[in-house]
Amino acid sequence: MNAPMLRSKLTLREANLSDAHEVARIDAWVMANEGGLPFHRPKWLKAIEAGTGQAAHCLIAENRDGIAAILPFHLVHSPLFGRALVSSGFAVGGGILSNSPAATRRLAAAICELAERWSCPTVELRGGSLPGGNWIEKRNAHANFLKPLQGDDEAELLAIPRKQRAEIRKGLDNGLMIETGRGQRDRDCHYSVYAESVHNLGTPVFPKSLMKSVLDAFGEEADILTVLSDGRPVASVLSLYHKGVVMPYWGGGIWEARRLRANDVMYFALMNHARAQGCTHFDFGRSKIDSGAYHFKKNWGFEPEPMAYAIHIADGQVPRDVNPNSPRYKAQIALWQKLPLAVANRLGPWIAKGLG
Numbered sequence: 001m002n003a004p005m006l007r008s009k010l011t012l013r014e015a016n017l018s019d020a021h022e023v024a025r026i027d028a029w030v031m032a033n034e035g036g037l038p039f040h041r042p043k044w045l046k047a048i049e050a051g052t053g054q055a056a057h058c059l060i061a062e063n064r065d066g067i068a069a070i071l072p073f074h075l076v077h078s079p080l081f082g083r084a085l086v087s088s089g090f091a092v093g094g095g096i097l098s099n100s101p102a103a104t105r106r107l108a109a110a111i112c113e114l115a116e117r118w119s120c121p122t123v124e125l126r127g128g129s130l131p132g133g134n135w136i137e138k139r140n141a142h143a144n145f146l147k148p149l150q151g152d153d154e155a156e157l158l159a160i161p162r163k164q165r166a167e168i169r170k171g172l173d174n175g176l177m178i179e180t181g182r183g184q185r186d187r188d189c190h191y192s193v194y195a196e197s198v199h200n201l202g203t204p205v206f207p208k209s210l211m212k213s214v215l216d217a218f219g220e221e222a223d224i225l226t227v228l229s230d231g232r233p234v235a236s237v238l239s240l241y242h243k244g245v246v247m248p249y250w251g252g253g254i255w256e257a258r259r260l261r262a263n264d265v266m267y268f269a270l271m272n273h274a275r276a277q278g279c280t281h282f283d284f285g286r287s288k289i290d291s292g293a294y295h296f297k298k299n300w301g302f303e304p305e306p307m308a309y310a311i312h313i314a315d316g317q318v319p320r321d322v323n324p325n326s327p328r329y330k331a332q333i334a335l336w337q338k339l340p341l342a343v344a345n346r347l348g349p350w351i352a353k354g355l356g
Helices: 020-032 042-052 101-117 153-158 162-172 184-201 208-221 255-260 262-276 292-299 327-338 341-352
Strands: 011-014 055-063 066-078 082-087 122-125 136-138 142-148 177-181 222-229 232-242 245-253 281-288 304-306 309-313
Touching: 011 101, 020 042, 020 066, 042 055, 042 066, 042 208, 055 101, 066 101, 082 101, 101 122, 101 309, 142 292, 153 162, 153 262, 162 262, 177 184, 177 262, 184 208, 184 222, 184 232, 184 245, 184 327, 184 341, 208 222, 208 232, 222 255, 222 262, 232 255, 232 262, 245 255, 245 262, 255 262, 262 281, 281 292, 292 304
Parallel strands: 082 122, 245 281
Antiparallel strands: 011 055, 055 066, 066 082, 122 309, 136 309, 142 281, 142 304, 177 222, 222 232, 232 245
16 A cells, blocks of 8 residues: 655555565564564564464555654454454554654554455554544553563562562462473463463463464564473463563463462562563553452552553444453353363364454
8 A cells, every 4th residue: 555755755555564674674663663562563463364364464654764653453353253453463562653643643544544445343553652533542441560670589579569479489389390481392381271261261262373373473582481280280371572571471370370379470480580581671461450460460569551542433333342351241251161171272262363
């Protein structure tokens, strides 16, 4: 997609994500940009496409100095949840990454034009530079949690508030073992734990192919940490590493993990592991404000930072609802929790790959 040069001297087009030189150029720009996230990177876009089948795209605004802004997104289609353009798919961040307000507005207008052309009632920008205008902004639904890592393991433990620190110490007394890696055993252990964890919460599990694609795409910038009790995996997390920040992304524990405090041990172990990898900050990710996860992260001494999302809805349409906390899904969640795990693991990926 091309647009003529205007007074802003900006040119808009769709990036060619099959061109290695173009991909490298975009990736270098994202990595050099202060606001660049893993979810802006071409490797995230392509991994999501490979793992879920949701088509990856990236709009790019350029001027005489080079890239001025990008808008990475996925065309998400689901028989259950409809169609949407999502920046970025399966991510907690993304949106427009921009050095220019003019470029932000131009990209926002361009994706709305694409949404109309491709019959997508909704466009979702998960953070980034917000375009304003007739976009609906949500600023009080989610918060993110980020704080610096400490100098060593003992300092890390002492930096955690007393009550949470006591839970970690109890877990450390349970003889749990820690394994890290990205091999097949790590992947199998992680997916079995993660699938059981989300089933217990009443939500469908993402496809195993999604985890595989992300791990393969990010290489040494991603890994898995698993907590084992008597050789059995009880908690596990897949993390991303980006600009000195570790981001635990897909994680969970089986029912036994609560008694063992395995999740507490897992995140503490990840802090220490990440520091050894050269990380300086721990990004605990987003949580819905006042949810259980929100208060869990505050208990670790993290301060919530409100997140801003923006949604554009076509005239006469309603936004899609993929929030598992939505009242409309209460009955479905209760039913899903009663399904045998094997059945849920067979049906779940087909449903979850349409959530975006």
